Amino acid sequence: MRILVVDDSGETREYLRKLLYFEQNLELVGAAADGEEGVEMARQLKPDLVLMDINMPGMDGITAADIISRELPTTRIVMMSVQREVEYLRRAMQAGAREFLIKPFSYDELMNVIGQVGSLSTPAPAIAAPTAPTEAVAPTPAVVPAVVAAVFSPRGGAGCSTIAVNLAVAVAGQRRAKVALLDFNFRFGALDAMLNLQPTRSIADLIQHLDGQQVDVDLVESVLLPHPTGLYLLAAPPSPEMADLVTTVHLENLLQALRSRFDYIIVDVGTALDDNALTALDAADRIFLVVTPDIPAIKNARLFLALSSGLDYPPEKIVLVLNQDNPRTGITAAAIEKHIQWRFGGVIPSDPRSALGAINRGVPLIMHNPSSPATKGFLALMDQVPEKEAAPAPQA
Template identity: 35%
Template sequence: MSDLIRVLIVDDNEDMRGNIRKILSFESRIDVVGEAADGYQAIDMAAKYKPDIVLMDINMPGLDGISATERISLKCPYTSVIVISVQGENEYLKRAMLAGAKEYLIKPFSPEDINQTILNVYERNKERTTEVYAHKVLEQGYVQAPKVITVFSGKGGVGKSLIATNLAVGLAKLHKKVVIVDLDLMFGDVASLFNLKIKETIYHLVQEIERLDSESILSYLVETSSKVRVLAAPIRPEQSEMITGVHVEKIIRLLKETHDYVIVDTPSQLTDPVLTLEQSDFILLVNTLSVPVLRHNKNFLEILKSLSVPTERVRIIINRATLDTGVKIKDVKTALGMELYCLLPEERFVDLSINTGEPLLEMKASSRWSKEMNKLVQQIIAEDERAKSESWIKRFRLGRKRA
């Protein structure tokens, strides 16, 4: 028996949606699972219903079809988007394909055209995903699952960038492919913390983002002596205005294709690019034994809930945990309502590390701080490996049931 192809129709014209639904109703292999009138509805319904195919109009109010296609391609990698439009110019075709569309149909189209296009795209995607999965299972024993780790704090000066850079070094020392993205777009210090001389930054990357793929994007990264790749923040603060959340979503998606871990260092404000937190597998929330820091981070946890980002992804870190400030470690747990994940002690060599651009894990590998950081690295890898194993077992059992 052939698979039933689940289709979502997206068009702001109700009559057009109805006509397409009627055409598709005569194809026994196609099941229309829903309709959306704009790009925002399309994204929500794609995430909810997980269709095999999305038929996407371009010109819609609110969020247009190109932008919606890009977001759906990012959030729902096993969903194929077919763009439908009255626009037949090459520029529209190019934009649609760069956004992730698998095919482009020009209105008006015949019932044979749309049905055959859906069947062809579905079969191509089915073949591709099956081959990719089989190759990775044979090669590695499980499906490779790159992880995005965002390091955040609602208050500056807590050692967030220090933790992000040393975490990257620790993972790289264990032969993981690691890239760190500096999203503190106005005043990022990641390049400085590695003592790097930067010529091109994320600002230069976004000028060419429409033509980039997972290979060409690598030319904008600088590799450190510890084998960590860095995508640096803009050199001038005013350049930060050119980088949007959509840019960041695509950058992270491309970097995940060639790295085991994408580490995102952030500012202390929830700017539009930082609101890509929903892409994160882990969110390391950095605290110190400070009332203002705890207050800001508690607010951040509330914001996460409003964004529907599961707090299960959050890991509570305390930096300078050995300082006597009047705030106790147990107070952090009480204030944030979460278990503690890692305690990093006060470290007297921090300033020297920052000023010389040599990560603490390399400068003082035997220090208490470095030892605790290595424990954090091991915890993250252990969680990652456990999740991969569970995913493989689940897929294996599902495969046996289908067989």
């Protein structure tokens, strides 16, 4: 991959030169000190990737990115900035940037972003900047809202995150659908790590934009992190105390915005049954209620099922899932069904080796070990996610 660096700081250009020096597949083909020079060098060198600073004297990085992405649509652009403001992020995304690096960044962060950008096979779909209406605009078909599936367990460590990740990957791959995966464990979310994604953006960047009546859907979408499997992750905030900033109003607005842009939304609700969790459970078309074969989990699942009728959730909204099924525990699926008077909609066998290997490598289990019995369980569970309705045919 041929890389061009555009940054007015000689120090940054030198730092990047050193970082890239020993990389076999990455070649630094040029370094420019401002936007104008950057555009000129991009035209001549036609690099695969441009690492672009935002604030530079003369032509700034966003203007330069805009020109480069128009003239060279296959060149990918990664913005670099010390400013974390989401305003910059949005403008950069509109200008065709595909990723963002916050300075100072480490070698790992750089490689991660280059890896992500490199694995995107299609040119960056620049989020259309608002433009004046042009001739003959095709009629937009009425948008069919996304199907929402929430994964919840009244017991920690039951496997909510594992199930949410694997369901999202399965749906994205098998149904060729646009899937958003939301980490609702705002305090200690870990889906970014489970998917080996650098959490350069998170729900924390959105909070102040989700207060009002008017929500900028483009902005919401631009904060999600693309994963090579085709799903998009909304990561949890970077530090635990930020969890307190998230309110139900934010989440209602968030879900509404994403519903108009995605085919499926999978929410890892986790174990807390608070207002935020209820917002997701209320909005869900299906709730995957996860239990493990142990007495406390079974007892809590039974409590939740009793509560769910008080919440006016119809029984068909809830899919009871047995995770970490293991005949050797002596507690069988049939015995649990009998005890809580509810049938399982899915059973995932226990496979601790694959589950742990997947988590530690940051690869979803169904990809880490396709022949695991747990993989078969996840794929079967996918059938319990209702198919999104087809969009009505456009009027002739």
